[in-house]
Amino acid sequence: MSKPKVYIDGKEGTTGLQIYERLGGREDIELLLIDEDKRKDTEERKKFLNAADLVFLCLPDAAAVEAVSLIENPKTRIIDASTAHRTAEGWVYGFAELLPGQRQRIKFSSRVANPGCHATGFLSTVAPLIELGVLPRDYPLSCYSLTGYSGGGKKMIAEYEAPDRDPLLDSPAPYAIGLCHKHLPEMRQVAGLDFPPNFLPVLGDIYKGMATTVMLQNHLLNGTPNAQDVHDLLAGYYQDQKLVQVTPFGGAGPRLYTSQLAGKDSLEITVSGTQEQTLLTAQFDNLGKGASGAAVQNMNIMMGFEETAGLSL
Structure with missing residues (x-):
């Protein structure tokens, strides 16, 4: 053959x-x-x-x-x-x-x-919760997504790696601040949302890596689950997947690093929070799973x- x-x-x-x-x-x-x-x-x-x-x-x-x-x-x-x-x-x-x-x-x-890379991070946490009936389709979602500069292509890579680059590039830079990023249509349609999320991407001084975060108020979720419940739902949803994993609840430590999965083609979801609020973060390589x-x-x-x-x- x-x-x-x-x-x-x-x-x-x-x-x-x-x-x-x-x-x-x-x-x-x-x-x-x-x-x-x-x-x-x-x-x-x-x-x-x-x-x-x-x-x-x-x-x-x-x-x-x-x-x-x-x-x-x-x-x-x-x-x-x-x-x-x-x-x-x-x-x-x-x-x-x-x-x-x-x-x-x-x-x-x-x-x-x-x-899209940002859409991958957003959808990895939001779409399953909608599919499971926990997250209402009309929930007023907000999301921010930290990303490496390689996603901007050769021109942006050259800008960040120039020997005489602008010192302002040393600091994180929110962009698409008009709230009309090009990934929003797929984020809304694929998740099945009634409204697009408020979405803010943030460019960092790292070559590759991504951390996309959604924050939830648990009393607005169907069934009023706590953060542990949300974790268990997502862990079950992605059970046995080779390229998407959910990390153990409470085991992430005090910090999550944007470049933690740089060079990998997998994605990890960390769920943390309390009885009242839940934090969902997808970490992956914007050039890999993204x-x-x-x-x-x-x-x-x-x-x-x-x-x-x-x-x-």
Whole structure:
């Protein structure tokens, strides 16, 4: 049996390079590589897009939409890492552990939208609690998400790593302060919320890592659970998952570190709090489970490989 052919459109970007690193040494696929001087040649790209069994799109939104239009081979399957198709009809959301049956939907789909990094952290805690009937769909949610600068791509990486960089970059920087971050549509739609959350991302002076936090008032939850109850619900929900784990209640210590899972493709949820309030924090690598690691996991599911093949646990 021939090896499936895989093509990364946009391999030169941060996400594309990280996917390539995870796939470059694998012997169970044939990685198609376009000539460097032709990577922006539409006709040449079209040949590769249609020759592949599976394509990763690591492109800006408009370019990702264009790339999909170039694919005429009905057997070519797509994983889009851009924002373009995350709430689009006909596309499956690529977070296998998130909802019942989601892994099977990914397995049999020809069009999979890779989740956004902030959305991954938010949804990992919020969506299960809604699915379990604990968190009301009209709950007034607030979320903040600490992230490394690599998620901003090559331009932001260069800005942070310049020898003469602005001293202000030493300090954490809230951004998207107009409360209209591009991940909000998927956060609301996939979770099934009546309203989008108040969401504040915060950029830190670390290369990669992410800690996404949601705070809950327990008296507004169905059944009025305490923090321990919420922990136990999430621990049961993610039981036996290889890439999403819930840490023991009360065992996290006084601090959580944004870069704790940097270099890993897994995600850890910490639940803490009291009888009255609950704190939910998802820690992961914004380039791992938040981007390229999730994309490779989705490829593994779609192609019938071991789900964690090529990933760092």
